[in-house]
Amino acid sequence: MKNLSLLILAFSFFIALPSYSNAIYEKNNFMKMRDRFQRIDTNGDGLLSKDEMMSAHSDRIDKIFINFDKNNDSKLSKKELRALRYELRKRINKFRNDESK
Secondary structure (H helix, E strand, O other): OHHHHHHHHHHHHHHHHHHHHOHHHHHHHHHHHHHHHHHHOOOOOOOOOHHHHHHHHHHHHHHHHHHHOOOOOOOOOHHHHHHHHHHHHHHHHHHHHHHHO
16 A cells, blocks of 8 residues: 555656646746637637637638638648648747757
């Protein structure tokens, strides 16, 4: 029983450790999530409706088409999708590099 208690204690410690490792990052992340939530919650009721979520994502989709639909046919070709994928990978790698500093 003692060994099991020690195992549970050690396991709990390792699970909790990352949350204490960078308090500033966690606070900034929470603030960003809260700001994003408030931006999407257009009626201010503290809840996200399906319409609010659809609207938030349609804005993103519109931006994707504005930036990557080079021939303005309202369709993304394989070439345009490759460009989009390349740009997303670049942004993810930059984010990871910035985060590891």
